[in-house]
Amino acid sequence: MKLSISKHELNEAIQQVAKAASSRPTIPILGGIKIEVTHQGVTLTASDTDISIQSFIPVERDNLVIAHVDKPGNVVLPAKFFVEIVKKLPSENVEIEVGAHFQTLIRSGSTDIQMVGLDPEEFPVLPSIEHNELFQMPGDLLKAMIRQTVLAASVNEQTPILTGVLWSLQDKQLKFVATDRHRLASRIAQAETAADYRFNNVVIAAKTLVELSKLVPDQHGLVDIVVADNQVLFKIGNVLFYTRVLDGTYPDTSKIIPSMFKTELVLDTKNLTDAIDRAYLMSREEKTNIVRLTTLEDGAIEISSSSTELGRVTEQLEAKQFDGEALKIAFNSKYMLDVLKVIDSEQIFIGFTGAMSPIVIRPTDHNYNTYVILPYRTTN
Amino acid sequence: MKLSISKHELNEAIQQVAKAASSRPTIPILGGIKIEVTHQGVTLTASDTDISIQSFIPVERDNLVIAHVDKPGNVVLPAKFFVEIVKKLPSENVEIEVGAHFQTLIRSGSTDIQMVGLDPEEFPVLPSIEHNELFQMPGDLLKAMIRQTVLAASVNEQTPILTGVLWSLQDKQLKFVATDRHRLASRIAQAETAADYRFNNVVIAAKTLVELSKLVPDQHGLVDIVVADNQVLFKIGNVLFYTRVLDGTYPDTSKIIPSMFKTELVLDTKNLTDAIDRAYLMSREEKTNIVRLTTLEDGAIEISSSSTELGRVTEQLEAKQFDGEALKIAFNSKYMLDVLKVIDSEQIFIGFTGAMSPIVIRPTDHNYNTYVILPYRTTN
Numbered sequence: 001m002k003l004s005i006s007k008h009e010l011n012e013a014i015q016q017v018a019k020a021a022s023s024r025p026t027i028p029i030l031g032g033i034k035i036e037v038t039h040q041g042v043t044l045t046a047s048d049t050d051i052s053i054q055s056f057i058p059v060e061r062d063n064l065v066i067a068h069v070d071k072p073g074n075v076v077l078p079a080k081f082f083v084e085i086v087k088k089l090p091s092e093n094v095e096i097e098v099g100a101h102f103q104t105l106i107r108s109g110s111t112d113i114q115m116v117g118l119d120p121e122e123f124p125v126l127p128s129i130e131h132n133e134l135f136q137m138p139g140d141l142l143k144a145m146i147r148q149t150v151l152a153a154s155v156n157e158q159t160p161i162l163t164g165v166l167w168s169l170q171d172k173q174l175k176f177v178a179t180d181r182h183r184l185a186s187r188i189a190q191a192e193t194a195a196d197y198r199f200n201n202v203v204i205a206a207k208t209l210v211e212l213s214k215l216v217p218d219q220h221g222l223v224d225i226v227v228a229d230n231q232v233l234f235k236i237g238n239v240l241f242y243t244r245v246l247d248g249t250y251p252d253t254s255k256i257i258p259s260m261f262k263t264e265l266v267l268d269t270k271n272l273t274d275a276i277d278r279a280y281l282m283s284r285e286e287k288t289n290i291v292r293l294t295t296l297e298d299g300a301i302e303i304s305s306s307s308t309e310l311g312r313v314t315e316q317l318e319a320k321q322f323d324g325e326a327l328k329i330a331f332n333s334k335y336m337l338d339v340l341k342v343i344d345s346e347q348i349f350i351g352f353t354g355a356m357s358p359i360v361i362r363p364t365d366h367n368y369n370t371y372v373i374l375p376y377r378t379t380n
Numbered sequence: 381m382k383l384s385i386s387k388h389e390l391n392e393a394i395q396q397v398a399k400a401a402s403s404r405p406t407i408p409i410l411g412g413i414k415i416e417v418t419h420q421g422v423t424l425t426a427s428d429t430d431i432s433i434q435s436f437i438p439v440e441r442d443n444l445v446i447a448h449v450d451k452p453g454n455v456v457l458p459a460k461f462f463v464e465i466v467k468k469l470p471s472e473n474v475e476i477e478v479g480a481h482f483q484t485l486i487r488s489g490s491t492d493i494q495m496v497g498l499d500p501e502e503f504p505v506l507p508s509i510e511h512n513e514l515f516q517m518p519g520d521l522l523k524a525m526i527r528q529t530v531l532a533a534s535v536n537e538q539t540p541i542l543t544g545v546l547w548s549l550q551d552k553q554l555k556f557v558a559t560d561r562h563r564l565a566s567r568i569a570q571a572e573t574a575a576d577y578r579f580n581n582v583v584i585a586a587k588t589l590v591e592l593s594k595l596v597p598d599q600h601g602l603v604d605i606v607v608a609d610n611q612v613l614f615k616i617g618n619v620l621f622y623t624r625v626l627d628g629t630y631p632d633t634s635k636i637i638p639s640m641f642k643t644e645l646v647l648d649t650k651n652l653t654d655a656i657d658r659a660y661l662m663s664r665e666e667k668t669n670i671v672r673l674t675t676l677e678d679g680a681i682e683i684s685s686s687s688t689e690l691g692r693v694t695e696q697l698e699a700k701q702f703d704g705e706a707l708k709i710a711f712n713s714k715y716m717l718d719v720l721k722v723i724d725s726e727q728i729f730i731g732f733t734g735a736m737s738p739i740v741i742r743p744t745d746h747n748y749n750t751y752v753i754l755p756y757r758t759t760n
Contacts (some may be wrong), residue, residue, distance in 0.1 A: 053603050079689060080556040081661060081662070081665065085693075088657060088661070089658075090654060104691075110697070111658060111693070112693070112695075113692070113693050113694075114691040114692045114694075115691040116689060116690060118686060157737040160580050203545060275484070275491070278469075278491060281461060281465055281468070282493075285461065309496060310458060310461050310495060310496060311484075311494040311496050312493070312494045313491070313494075314492040314494075315489070315491050315492075317490070364717070
């Protein structure tokens with residue numbers, strides 16, 4: 001293998017795939033980036049077996065030469081050092097040449113780097129996925145759906161299935177759900193698919209979705225998504241992102257969300273966020289993050305929290321709308337903040353069915369998002 | 381105590397003093413900020429007994445009312461919560477009222493905060509320092525001297541005196557020295573003082589100087605400095621910064637710095653920095669950070685480092701000037717990078733007196749800075 005390539009393009013592709021290289025590989029090859037060179041271009045791949053990312057650099061783009069290939073070939077280079085050194089090479093032109101035993105020479109300006117390369121034959125083989133049944137989503141919508149659901153996924157690895165986000169598709173409606181048993185986030189959207197295309201129980205790790213999100217441009221351009229038996233493939237321009245789906249059956253959450261309420265509030269999202277944020281500062285001292293919401297006589301509400309050592313924060317807020325019974329309820333202020341931060345609407349609806357029942361939070365201007373928070377049972 | 385005050389001004393003063401409040405106080409009062417209110421203004425003080433910072437907010441500045449004092453008084457409030465809550469108060473106007481048992485009420489917009497205040501009588505008394513013998517330094521020069529010396533101070537608390545920077549003044553020349561026994565940094569400057577004013581063995585903790593540095597504006601305005609027996613006081617506008625000096629006698633470093641050299645190099649600072657930075661990436665893998673410098677036949681030098689697992693980086697650099705014997709020497713690349721990053725000159729001089737002798741680094745355009753790095757003894 002021998003080629004010269006643009007440092008800028010090489011660096012960009014390396015940054016895209018490097019996240020999939022294992023930072024503490026059980027075997028060295030999993031901490032590597034595979035470089036495949038053909039006369040068409042250069043393919044970089046990293047894989048920790050859970051996720052795999054592949055990026056393709058063509059030899060030419062828009063009549064501009066990006067790479068010049070003297071001799072095709074393959075090699076695997078240790079990711080951590082390779083990622084950092086390419087960024088810092090002195091010249092915009094980088095030459096890479098692989099010799100016997102995968103010894104690799106990287107040359108740029110007056111810098112010479114000899115790297116111990118690994119055998120590409122030992123690199124994990126990417127899952128083969130049939131591209132028949134794919135659907136498409138605008139990148140910005142995919143990012144929004146991820147951002148608005150991952151917050152409720154569990155971080156406790158003892159219940160692996162709950163560390164994921166449940167994807168389902170039916171009647172051209174795509175739905176994401178995440179819950180850690182204390183709170184739930186759900187988001188729906190219309191998808192561009194065949195009317196009879198459907199799937200269920202596709203659960204993808206929340207942290208994988210966060211990584212995927214970083215690779216998706218914040219634009220309306222379409223992302224291809226292929227859901228296979230135990231893998232999902234995302235195609236974002238020249239980048240392929242493969243992820244394993246989590247094993248197990250996701251619990252049925254359909255009955256958790258109340259549809260009738262005894263108390264209904266509409267509040268200004270920013271005012272409520274700021275008030276809860278201040279109460280959170282106090283509640284944090286008690287570790288429990290308990291904040292109380294109390295309805296007042298005149299259609300206002302009071303948010304309060306207290307700490308025996310520090311004192312007490314009391315906030316008054318005007319409700320835009322207030323229907324139903326008076327209420328006093330306690331909940332985790334951090335959970336509420338997590339929800340308020342991802343709701344993009346100016347006003348929110350909060351529905352209660354009593355001090356011990358799930359709290360439902362929704363934007364007022366559409367019904368794509370639904371959030372549920374379980375209240376605290378407090379003696380006071 | 382009762383007053384109303386501008387949130388912006390209060391917040392700014394809190395941010396200035398908060399660094400001196402102990403984050404893990406042995407007694408609660410040391411984790412507090414003392415608020416003293418008189419008809420002249422508001423004084424905030426925090427102290428962990430090693431350093432104390434005081435900031436004064438006048439009731440009026442440039443004919444603008446900053447605070448309105450109804451009733452003078454004192455209280456101590458827990459710093460951590462106070463720092464964060466003031467930043468997030470909803471209105472630009474903040475009312476503070478202290479009742480019985482130092483119960484403190486903070487009111488802003490529709491936010492009410494009750495805080496458990498502490499008795500100001502228990503707060504540490506600031507050192508009393510005679511202001512007779514003060515000297516002055518431009519703020520930007522003080523910051524530069526700190527930045528160019530703290531890097532060589534020891535981080536090992538087992539030799540407390542070496543965690544400090546040695547200050548001395550003689551013949552109107554101020555000198556800072558720091559060393560951790562493996563490297564040394566020294567910086568001199570002319571000071572505005574009486575010709576016969578002198579001091580020696582004033583050692584201030586490097587981490588204290590870094591904190592001080594953050595409070596000094598990056599401008600030419602003068603900072604007043606008062607050196608007392610075991611305290612130094614810095615006056616920066618409305619802010620007073622007190623620090624304890626470290627106990628013990630600083631070792632004599634005057635004989636460490638060679639003045640005659642067998643090999644002398646002048647190099648472009650940026651080119652050398654970049655080359656060593658790349659070699660550092662490789663050397664880091666071996667934990668030792670060993671980089672080798674070898675003079676070549678044609679007035680060039682070679683920088684190299686290697687790792688058994690990863691490979692080898694080789695860099696060639698043209699010397700701007702090269703006098704004396706051929707040389708092969710090994711040193712800690714991290715130490716060299718630390719020095720190169722704080723030298724503001726375009727070219728640097730490096731002097732060697734053999735592979736086992738201290739390496740001296742200086743800017744070429746002035747002799748205010750001197751750096752010394754001890755080489756590694758390697759078998760190769």
